[in-house]
Amino acid sequence: MNSSIQNILLVAGREIGTRAREKSFVISTGLLMAVIIIGAVVWSSLSGGESVDRVGVVGGDRSLAQTIEATGAAAGQRISAVAVPDASAARVQVADGDLDAALVVGSDGAYTAISKNAMNPTVEGILRGVSSQRALSTALEAKGVDAATLPEPRFETDRTQVTKPDEAQRVTVALIGSVLLIMAIMMGGLMVAVGVVEEKSSRIVELLLSTVRPLHLLWGKILGIGAISLGQIVLIGATAMVAGKVTGLLTLTGTAATVFAAVIAWFLLGFLFFAALYAATGAMVSRQEELNSSSAPLTVLVMAVLYSGTFGIQALDSPFIETLSWIPPFSAVLMPIRIATGDTDPAQVAGTFGLMIVACLIAVWVASRIYRHSILRTGSRIRWREVAGMVTARK
Structure with a gap:
């Protein structure tokens, strides 16, 4: 060397x-x-990580829960929809904090959203949209029209700035x-x-x-x-x-x-x-x-x-x-x-x-x-x- x-x-x-x-x-x-x-742990705990709202579904089939989750994902809000046996159980779970909200489908076709306090506006909007879509499909089926055969609305997105991932x-x-x-x-x-x-x-x-x-x-x-x-x-x-x-x-x-x-x-x-x-x-x-x-x-x-x-x-x-x-x-x-x-x-x-x-x-x-x-x-x-x-x- x-x-x-x-x-x-x-x-x-x-x-x-x-x-x-x-x-x-x-x-x-x-x-x-x-x-x-310590800072990473505290920051993560305060931010709560990625927010996931737990929503109970009463009276609807599994497809309703899947629709709620899919609509939430499209809106950028993670939702976990689970089946609840009846409205009373849903109300108790919401009051205890086990659920963030619940959607009850009544026998008369009415939809009721349950929350402990003010509901997350994004979640509320998703539940309203899903309920309206379901009510419309039910009304069309009552008149002999299969909603699945109707043409889907054409919707496109256009960005003025290219998204930079992460x-x-x-x-x-x-x-x-x-x-x-x-x-x-x-x-x-x-x-x-x-x-x-x-x-x-x-x-x-x-x-x-x-x-x-x-x-x-x-x-x-x-x-x-x-x-x-x-x-x-x-x-x-x-x-x-x-x-x-x-x-x-x-x-x-x-x-x-x-x-x-x-x-x-x-x-x-x-x-x-x-x-x-x-x-x-x-x-x-x-x-x-x-x-x-x-x-x-x-x-x-x-x-x-x-x-x-x-x-x-x-x-x-x-x-x-x-x-x-x-x-x-x-x-x-x-x-x-x-x-x-x-x-x-x-x-x-x-x-x-x-x-x-x-x-x-x-x-x-x-x-x-x-x-x-x-x-x-x-x-x-x-x-x-x-x-x-x-x-x-x-x-």
């Missing part, structure tokens, strides 16, 4: 081992997983993934910066640089913490998807899985972009107290990226958001959402992905210049004017 790659992997392994053993990291990951599971779920996956990306950037990026400052202030970096080159140390730190952060995101994301599947909040279609894969791909680029710059801001200072001031511009940029996703989802077809989707690092959050909603095409996905790769290469190049020139400097914080000189220096 090439010695440079070996050195980078050694540094990355050191970072992974150090961070994975930190109690704060383990506890925070466990808490996030617990919050997601769009809500796909958007949810993309939005949660984008929020997790920002969390990983904030926590992982700060871990990179804090690690650089700690090694610099304790002079450990001088010992490390006696055996590895500055760029190897930088890359190893980014890859190590990046692997830890990616593992955390995948674990939390998998927990969310499994919890959503178990509680019925998600159906986990192939499209949703594709969106999750897109989120991971953009996560890698977004994390690389910010982690490299956070490492550079850590190298600019010698004390952790100065880290907030040096990383303030990055923090503002991270929050701007977060807001572009959370607010931009309301207007993905606006010219401003469409343009912003092409600009790194905003594309790291906006593109997974646009992929989820179908408001993009393969050419834009490939183009923005390529631009993000270029932005990452530039960020790594700038960070490496700053890191190499400032990692051994101690004392007061390096000013931005000096940083500009480091970037433009020939060596």
Whole structure:
């Protein structure tokens, strides 16, 4: 194995081992997983999952119950129709909450709907429609006309917008993934910066640089913490998807899985972009107290990226958001959402992905210049004017 790659992997392994053993990291990951599971259970219980109304049928045959269920399915309301022996039993079951409603077919042909309080308007409309249809069929049969021989009315539907299946779920996956990306950037990026400052202030970096080159140390730190952060995101994301599947909040279609894969791909680029710059801001200072001031511009940029996703989802077809989707690092959050909603095409996905790769290469190049020139400097914080000189220096 090439010695440079070996050195980078050694540094990355050191970072992974150090961070994975930190109690704060383990506890925070466990808490996030617990919050997601509890939140999914509570959300599912409050929403009640898919609503199913139980309707009792008195005096009608099985075909009447089947008609009620079929009409409900056509109206988007799940109904379970069951036979009840008599009106008294139906009234008792409705009063006890065993049935949501009951339809009683009288011997005189009258239909009576029973409910405990106000009936679900959709269910009431379905029962009224089925009753009217049955009464009409009965009247026609009394006059010798078979209702089945009558031509069915011609009814067609036309939509002004193409339906996107599971769009809500796909958007949810993309939005949660984008929020997790920002969390990983904030926590992982700060871990990179804090690690650089700690090694610099304790002079450990001088010992490390006696055996590895500055760029190897930088890359190893980014890859190590990046692997830890990616593992955390995948674990939390998998927990969310499994919890959503178990509680019925998600159906986990192939499209949703594709969106999750897109989120991971953009996560890698977004994390690389910010982690490299956070490492550079850590190298600019010698004390952790100065880290907030040096990383303030990055923090503002991270929050701007977060807001572009959370607010931009309301207007993905606006010219401003469409343009912003092409600009790194905003594309790291906006593109997974646009992929989820179908408001993009393969050419834009490939183009923005390529631009993000270029932005990452530039960020790594700038960070490496700053890191190499400032990692051994101690004392007061390096000013931005000096940083500009480091970037433009020939060596």
